Amino acid sequence: MSTASRKAAVSLVAALALASLAACGSSNDASDAGSGGAAPKTKNGVSQVSVTMASGAGGDACKVSTASVPAGPVTFAIKNESATGLTEVELLQDQKIVGEKENLAPGLPATSLTLTLGGGDYQVYCPGASAELTAFKVTGHASAQPTGSAGSLLAQGATQYGSYVTTQVQAMVAAVQKLQQDVDAGNLQAAQKQYGEARPFYEKIESDVDGFVLPGFTPTDNRGNLDYLIDMRASNLDPAVGWHGFHAVERDLFQGQRITAKTKKLAAELTTNVQKLAQLSKTLTYQPEDLANGAAGLLEEVQSNKISGEEENYSHIDLVDFAGNVEGAQQAFAHLQPGLKALDASLTDTISQRFDTVTTMLDTYRDPSQIGGYQRYTAELKRTDANKLSQTVQALQDSLAHLAEKVATA
C-alpha cells in the first residue's frame, strides 16, 4: 500500500497547507467536459462517476468510469467487486485528501461519496492497486461552496482547544489549593474527598502538560521534571529525587490514614508545582496533530495505568482518572470534529460512536456516594470488569490512532 506517491503526499503537506484550498477560481469553459474519456452521466444535475475495484491477471485494478466531469456536485459510486487487496479510495487534489471511503471489502454493497468539486486536476487514489493513481479532471468552476476547508477548520479547533486546557489548569490550581487547606486543617475526611475532586483535572490534560522541564534542569534530571514532581507513582520512583506529588499525598491519606507534618509539606509543594505548571502551560500552542496524538495518548494512559489499577494504588479511584482521561480525549476529538467531518465523515462517526460506547459504559460505574463520584476500583471489580473495560477502550483507541494521520494530510 505504501507508494512513492503517498510519500510525496506527506512531504508536501506543510507547503500546501495554506495553498489551494479548492480550485474554484478557474474560468475554464464547461464545454470541454468529457474530453478525457467517456462522457459523464448526470442525474438531477449531479455528475455520476463509478469506481470499480476488481482483481485480474495484472493484480487488483481500480477503474474510474469517466476521466472528467464539470464542476459542481459529483457522486462517486464505489464498489469493490473482487479486489481483496483494496480497501479504500481517496480523491486527492494537490496531494490533499478531498474525500474518501474506507472498509471496501469485496461483496459489500456499493457505497457512494458525494462531493462538490471546483475545477482543477484531481486524482483517484486506490492504495494497493496495480495503478494506484487515476487522473481525474474537473472542468469549469464550482457552482457551490468548494470543499477543502478541512484544514482551516482543524486549525481553528486546535486554537479553541487551548482555552479548554487553560480552564482545566486553572481549575486544577484551585482544587489543589483546597486540598492543601484541608490537609493543613488536619481534616482527613475532607482531604480524602478533595483528593478525588482534584485528580481529574490533571488526567484530562496530561498529554499536553507532561513534558515540562523547569528552567535550569536537564531533561534527565527528575528534580526539574514537573510531571515527575506532580504525578509520579510508587512503581517508578527515582531514588535520587524521592516521592512528591499527588500520589505521595494519596499514600498518606488513604494508606496511612493520617495527616502528618510531612503530608502538609507534600501538599504545599504540590500546590507550588501545579502553579508552576499553570504558568508554563500559558506558553503552549496547539496544532491539530497535537490534539490527535494527545487524545490517543490519554487512552494509552487508561490502558496502561488505570485498568491495571496501578494509578490509584491506595485510594482506588482509578475510574475517576479513567473518566478524566476519556473526557480529555473526547474534548480534543470534539475540537477536531468539524474539520475531520469534512475530511472523513465515516471515521468521525466511528470514533464518535465509540466515545459514546465508552462513556455509556463509564456511566454504569457512577456512584455519587464515593470519592470522585465513581465506584472504587477494587481487586474484586477489577477481576470481574477489567476485561470489558479494556476491550471497549481498545476499540476506541484503535480508531483514534488513525486521527493524526488524517489531520496531517488535511
Add this chain to the structure above:
Amino acid sequence: MDEQHSAQLSTSRRRLIQGAGVGAGAVVALGAGFAGGRASADGADVPMTDDGVLVDLNASHAFYTGSHQAGIETPQQRHTVFMTFDLTTTSTQDLQRLLAQWSAGIAQLQAGLPVGSVQPASPVGVPADTGEAYGLGPASLTVTVGLGPGVFDDRFGLADKKPKLLADLPRLPSDRLRPELTGGDLSLQACADDPQVAYHAVRVLARLGRGIVNTRWTVLGFGRASAGKGQATPRNLMGFKDGTRNVKEPADIEKFVWLDDGDDQAWMTGGTYLVARKIEMNIEIWDSSNITSQEQVFGRTKAVGAPLSGKHEFDTPDFTEQAGGKPVIPATSHVALAAAENNDGVRILRRGYNYTDGINELGQLDAGLLFLAYVNDPDHFIQLQTKLGSSDRLNEYISHIGSGIFAVPPAPRKGHYLAEEIFG
C-alpha cells in the same frame, strides 16, 4: 528419499523446514542459532521425520473456492491458533462488514500477503498490518471461520437464517467447563506450518474486528494431534497416537462432515459444524502411571499404537476377543467407547492440537488437547461424548474445561464473502 531431497534443494526460492516442529530440527536451531538451523536444512544430512515429509513454507491454499472452507479436509498443518469472539455490536451491518473484511483479509493472509501496509509512507501513519509475518511464506495457512448460536439470537434479526442444528451443547457427563473458556459468537481457527504465521493471522483479524467483537477465549496449539489422509498418526501429550481411525477418505468426509443440498439452510450447503473443546490433562498423574494401565485406558499399545487385540497400528480392533474371561480391549477403554462399530457407525472428523498454557497455580504442567471436530450433525459428538464422559477410563486424567459450537459456512466465490446469504 535422496532424489526428493535434492529436487527440493534445487528450487532455491522454496524455504523448507524440517518436519518435526518440536523434534530434532528444533534442537539444532536452539544449539546453533537460526543460521545453524538453516545450514542444516541446506546440508545433505537433514534428519527426516518418521513420515518422511519436509514442510514447504511457500505452499498456500486458495480462499475463494466457492466450495468448502479450507482448514477442515486440508492436510493438517503443524500449528494452530484458535480464538473465539463475542459480538459487542447490535448492528447487523457491522456483522456483515466484519465478515466481508475478514473474508478479504483471510484471502490476503492465505496468499502470504500482508493485510494493508506494514511500512506506511507517512511518518504519522499507523501500520495496517502488524508485520510479524512479513517476509514469511504462506506456510499453508488456513483460517476457518465459524458462526456461533449468538449470531442468530434476537440481536441481529437473523433468526430465520439459523442453521438447523446450531444450538449450545447440552451439559455433558464429566463437563467441568469454565465460563471464560466457553462459547463465543464467532470463531477463527488459523492453522499453519509456521506458528508465527498462524498467530499473525488471528492477531490481524482480531484487530479488524475491534469495536465489533471482543476476544473471548483462545488456545495455541503447538503440534498436531490428529492426522489426515496420507499423514502419519501423531501423538497427543499422553504419548499415544491419536486419530488412527480418523475420518480420512473423501467418501467418508462426504458422509460425516459436509452438509448436502437440502440437509440444512441453503446457505450452509457445503458447510459443516465445528465442536471445539479445551481438554486439560493431568500430566503428572498420567506420567506416573504404569504402561499397562496406560494401555488399558486407551485400548492400544503405546509405542506402536496397535489395538490391544492386534499387532499393527491399523489392525481393526477386535472388541470380542477375550483373555482370561475378560475382553482384551477393556469395554471402558477410550478406543472401545469411541469406536464407530460400537456407536451405530457414527464417526467424527477430528483436527486436534496439543496445547500448553505453561505452569498452573500448583506448579504443575498446564497442558492438554484442543479437540476440534467437524461434523454434519453435532448430535454425533453429543452421542459420543455422553458415552465417553460417563465411563471412559481416560476421565481420571482429563477434564473438559472449554467448549464451543459453531456453524461453518462454505467458502465464498471471488467477489463474495463468508455467509453473505444470511444478509439477504
